[in-house]
Amino acid sequence: MAKTPIKCAECDGTVIVIGRNRREADRMAIRRRDEGAVCAACYEARRRDALAAATAKSAEQGLPALNGSPKQAAWAERIRRTVFDLIDMVMPAIDQIGDRQTIENADGNDLTARREAIAAVFAAIPEAQRWQARTAALELLREVGSSARAHGVVAALRRREDASWWIDRREHGLAALAGELQAEVLAAEAPPDDDLVQLQAEAREEALLRPSAAPANPVPVEISYIVGHIRIATPGRHDVLRQLLRDQGYQWYQGDQAWLRPVASTVSSDRLAEIAHRILAIGFMVALYDPAARQMAIAGNFAPERRRWVRRVTTGYRAGWFSLSWSRGDDLYSAARRLRGAIYRRPNVLVPARSFDQIEDFAARYDFALSDGARLTIEHFRSLQAAGVVIEDPKVPEPVVAVRGREDLKAGQFGVDDDLLDHD
Numbered sequence: 001m002a003k004t005p006i007k008c009a010e011c012d013g014t015v016i017v018i019g020r021n022r023r024e025a026d027r028m029a030i031r032r033r034d035e036g037a038v039c040a041a042c043y044e045a046r047r048r049d050a051l052a053a054a055t056a057k058s059a060e061q062g063l064p065a066l067n068g069s070p071k072q073a074a075w076a077e078r079i080r081r082t083v084f085d086l087i088d089m090v091m092p093a094i095d096q097i098g099d100r101q102t103i104e105n106a107d108g109n110d111l112t113a114r115r116e117a118i119a120a121v122f123a124a125i126p127e128a129q130r131w132q133a134r135t136a137a138l139e140l141l142r143e144v145g146s147s148a149r150a151h152g153v154v155a156a157l158r159r160r161e162d163a164s165w166w167i168d169r170r171e172h173g174l175a176a177l178a179g180e181l182q183a184e185v186l187a188a189e190a191p192p193d194d195d196l197v198q199l200q201a202e203a204r205e206e207a208l209l210r211p212s213a214a215p216a217n218p219v220p221v222e223i224s225y226i227v228g229h230i231r232i233a234t235p236g237r238h239d240v241l242r243q244l245l246r247d248q249g250y251q252w253y254q255g256d257q258a259w260l261r262p263v264a265s266t267v268s269s270d271r272l273a274e275i276a277h278r279i280l281a282i283g284f285m286v287a288l289y290d291p292a293a294r295q296m297a298i299a300g301n302f303a304p305e306r307r308r309w310v311r312r313v314t315t316g317y318r319a320g321w322f323s324l325s326w327s328r329g330d331d332l333y334s335a336a337r338r339l340r341g342a343i344y345r346r347p348n349v350l351v352p353a354r355s356f357d358q359i360e361d362f363a364a365r366y367d368f369a370l371s372d373g374a375r376l377t378i379e380h381f382r383s384l385q386a387a388g389v390v391i392e393d394p395k396v397p398e399p400v401v402a403v404r405g406r407e408d409l410k411a412g413q414f415g416v417d418d419d420l421l422d423h424d
């Protein structure tokens with residue numbers, strides 16, 4: 001044990017540096033001195049000053065004094081100050097960006113000009129804090145959707161007067177705090193002050209479908225149809241919702257920050273209504289602006305999509321075979337593989353035509369739809385059977401083509417894979 005005294009960086013006091021031996025103590029003393037080490041009294045004074053500065057700044061900004069024991073209140077004040085310093089830094093940027101759409105467009109379409117405009121907003125922030133500010137601003141906007149609502153979150157944060165509230169959330173980022181205050185912000189939103197805002201609110205209200213129980217999230221899931229796709233924007237990450245969308249054939253597009261699925265325009269209303277209906281059923285609010293689809297979703301009179309199909313393979317070595325497909329999440333693999341001669345060709349199970357008798361039972365039992373081609377195959381072989389013909393697999397002398405397909409095949413939706421199967 002060795003002690004090396006150094007001078008306090010702020011007063012004439014002494015800081016004692018302790019090492020395991022003389023060499024270590026001296027080496028550490030040099031480092032501590034270079035770091036500007038201060039004595040215990042100065043350290044305590046610094047803490048007091050920092051607290052006083054935080055308290056003064058909060059008072060100046062009209063923030064309420066915090067409830068709790070003096071020690072709790074002091075700690076909470078420092079936590080709250082950190083949050084509000086960040087708010088002071090990011091709100092001007094958020095006001096300039098405006099809404100979530102701007103970020104999404106900038107990311108999704110790679111619009112350089114947009115990106116540069118956003119970068120310029122952050123260029124005004126000192127470099128040491130720029131990355132943190134940028135991340136916080138974008139996360140907050142993604143969470144709440146608009147600068148107006150971000151201001152609502154700030155107002156809600158200003159009302160938090162309990163020291164324990166701040167201490168419990170000391171690890172939370174701005175977006176997490178906003179997520180927690182979302183319901184309060186929505187409830188406190190000012191009544192519309194002009195006709196346009198009024199109309200927007202009414203349209204939004206009209207578009208809103210509510211689940212029978214309390215909604216799983218105060219922000220609705222937005223469903224829209226855009227050029228051959230259904231687009232779904234979700235409020236944050238929810239595992240149940242994610243699973244549903246994946247099962248329904250939607251894919252997450254990072255650039256668009258939305259779930260997308262190609263859908264033919266002829267069935268778009270049915271598909272919009274169906275997905276809205278299913279999302280409501282798991283407890284989320286849904287915003288659906290398409291009036292026809294909304295009506296169908298409410299009445300439940302859309303034509304549900306057939307996800308289970310028996311189709312006929314039309315080309316390749318296994319032309320004439322049946323192809324069985326179903327949606328992710330339905331566990332039908334073992335049942336399908338038990339059919340006579342069934343083989344698995346990712347992602348479908350293929351069954352030879354001679355098993356036509358089993359296919360009909362299977363389709364009825366598990367609610368599979370038969371394509372016209374599959375139906376004709378069954379009828380054809382049934383008539384041959386009636387005539388006493390011994391049925392073999394149809395052999396087509398063509399080069400082997402890998403038979404591929406999709407879980408959900410709809411006319412015009414896919415390219416090559418489609419050609420190998422018959423459709424309705």
Ligand SMILES: [Zn+2]
Pocket residue numbers: 008009010011012013014038039040041042043
């Ligand atoms: Zn000192």
